[in-house]
Amino acid sequence: MRRTLRLIPATAAACARWLVALLLSLSLLVQPAMAQSILRDAETEALLNDLARPIVIAAGLEPGNVQMVLIQDPEINAFVAGGQIVYIHSGLITAADNANEVQGVIAHEVGHITGGHIVRFSEGASAANGISMLSLLLGAAAIAMGAGEAGMGILSAGQQAAMSKFLAFTRTQESSADAAGASFMKKAGVSGKGSVSFFQKLRKEEFRLSSSYADVDPYARTHPMSADRAAVMENELKSDPAWSRPTDPTLEARFQRVKGKLAGFVNEPKVTLAKYPESNRSVPAHYARAYAWHKAAYPDKAVAEIDSLVAGAPHDPYFLELKGQVLLESGRPADAIPPLREAVAATRGNPLIASLLGHALIATENPANRAEARTVLRNAVARDNDNPFAWYQLGIVYSQEGDIARAALATAERYSMIGQPQLALSNAETAMRGIPQGTPDYVRAEDIALTSRQAMEDRKRKR
Template identity: 60%
Template sequence: MRFLRNALLALAACAFAARPAMAQEILRDTESEALLQDMAAPIVKAAGFQPGAIDIVLLNDPSINAFVAGGQAIYIHSGLIETADNANEVQGVIAHEMGHITGGHVIRSSEGMADASRISILSLLLGAVAVAAGSAEAGMGAIMAGQRAALGKFLAFTRVQESSADAAGAKFLSDAGISGRGSIAFFDKLMGEEIRHGISQDDDEQFVRTHPMTGDRMSRLRDVYSKDPAWNTPVDPQLQSRFVLMKAKLEGYLATPEATLRDYPLSRDDEAALYARAYAYHKDARMDQAIAETDALLSREPDNPYFLELKGQVLLESGRPDEALESLRRANELTRNSPLIAAIFGHALIATEDPAHYDEARQVLRAAVARDRDNPFAWYQLGVVYAAQGDEPRARLASAEQQILSREYARALMSARAAESALPKDTPDWLRAQDIRMQAEAELERSRDRR
């Protein structure tokens, strides 16, 4: 039974690619997150949710994949963004994943596992009876047949869920007035990847797959999409322009500088090429060249907050925080204190080591964590500025916030206890220190119980 349960759990993970998000690096970037939200917004609305109700999380993973893992979040691998040619293809993927969310598929996967488990239990009982009757070979045959039947039952269950998500996604795209051409194009890419990796496209193999055959899915969806009024609707040009920049930025950040410079050679002077090369040069510690590319971008769009953010980041990380302040302050203003940009700006203010900047740094960082509490870097910087200004209790509280987010439970417990003992009793900060202390204690207790 343990073997079967482990096998079913593995298949469930394959069906939804539901690797825990914390096992992968989450890529946080204001520009990319804003674009993914804007791409998803009409689909999310068509699915009956309020704008912004669904988190779109970008993961650093080169595989071509997206998944939901419970809750209202869609996880997209960086490899999927790199493979997609346009924003419409990614919208097709988002629509499919919204189908999983609205269908409650992650929650309902336990139903499929329960049905499969019942088959396995029955086969074990029949096998035990056969063994007791003196036929060990027949008993083992019954057990193995039951396991195969159980796995087949679960695989059939996941294929039904995938087909349901396809149908729901097609409806959401139609209701949002978005063409399904991108969805078909992306399925075509997936089929190409399957063929390249030797995955059989034979119909006889469909019963051992978690998903329906890709070709069959394409055929069904093409028939639906081609009849939809939105079929010939072009890709939104503004979204596409932003998507091209996002792809360039992502490659510049993730790929080796050599690969980026090969894909975006000096012969190109479009914004995407300048953007990618700026990140590649920065990554390669060629700061003067990175600044030159960033300045070229800003000569075209002086008030682009993300170009300003990049210039400030390059200057800051090359040891020139005073020079970084102007760009980062302007980027922060243009994005209305976007938490991620505010955190970098706060860091630059502290890095000047000029006490005249500390009050501003504290204000900026407090605003950042008020809007995004799940930002360990911002909490760390806030702790630094509190300590620099002599506010040790709040410095320890900020450290506790950073440590609990980073799953450093023992350190979080120590910091929270120190903050709790020094802060005025029953104030919001004191209560928060108490909450973190209790959370850290509970996590440490769970860890001991698992040993």
């Protein structure tokens, strides 16, 4: 599900640039989200995990080991990048009409995981590079012997051959992932209608981006044509007993909620309010407008929208979480604590909601709240270690309590996660000077110091 690339060669140098650009762009998949924002939301993550669960099980994988990560990016895209992580763009959620379409995408990406396609990426790149290097050597030899035009022709033909071979390799991988995804959906009893309808959406996008659909060269693409993929998938899945099986209504309602919530979060308020006018009294519309009003700095209107949601579901943890967030970020931390406490209890200590509660407790500036904040935040990082915000808040608590060594350790954890090894190292060393040797916290500080030094050395070698 990567971006479509078209090859329009002009000269040997241009071809070489195209090949290098393609290889570099695809190689970035091994280190995703470096320049993108990862969106963390308890409700959204729970939904994506539940959508993926039957497909992951059908693929023979453990649901707890396969992670769904949402990235803020308007492109209709999803990808895997090594390990068992599926990255989903916010634009894909926005474009999907229903939960089943997202399940179809997830099934395809799980097909990449089970096929080991990222690991095998080097096979396609190596073959293409071999052709490219051979053409460069032959072309250079011809030019050196005075056959300039012939040499340039060899260069151009060689680069085109290298590109074609690499693109054929990626198209094969995509077709393989499609087939695997179809088999997983059939085994899981999930309808394949979503896969077919989503490929039809991609076909429309291809047409929109091209001056003419007939001008799109199917051999100059990383993926097979979406129309062909839709036809293959429909032929494969239409006879399956699950084809006409509707998505669970509760799951579908959850998806529509998340879609409205996401629209309110990522879009400008005026865009959200135009799409979800006051006349729309649905849950997704209230959700979207709540975020829009909050972003536009109208907290009273945001709370009014949330209260409409809470009136219909008084103990919904995600409605309560949003109310607490809006109150906290509007300068009312004490008022935010009750709904956040209830949300944490209702979700059995969800670490993302717990970190927000810890923030609210700290923001009251009431020393009586410090012990609860420390407990809540320690539990949050124990359950979800990859949460820089929670580590930041925990560092504040330790600092306020005068435990400078553990405040430094929490800060080292945060800097290590966000890719600042020098700051992580200095804080880890501060922690080690104040924490007894041999304790778990001391060992953790040692680990951070070691990995941070290594990261700094690696950066130096790359310069």
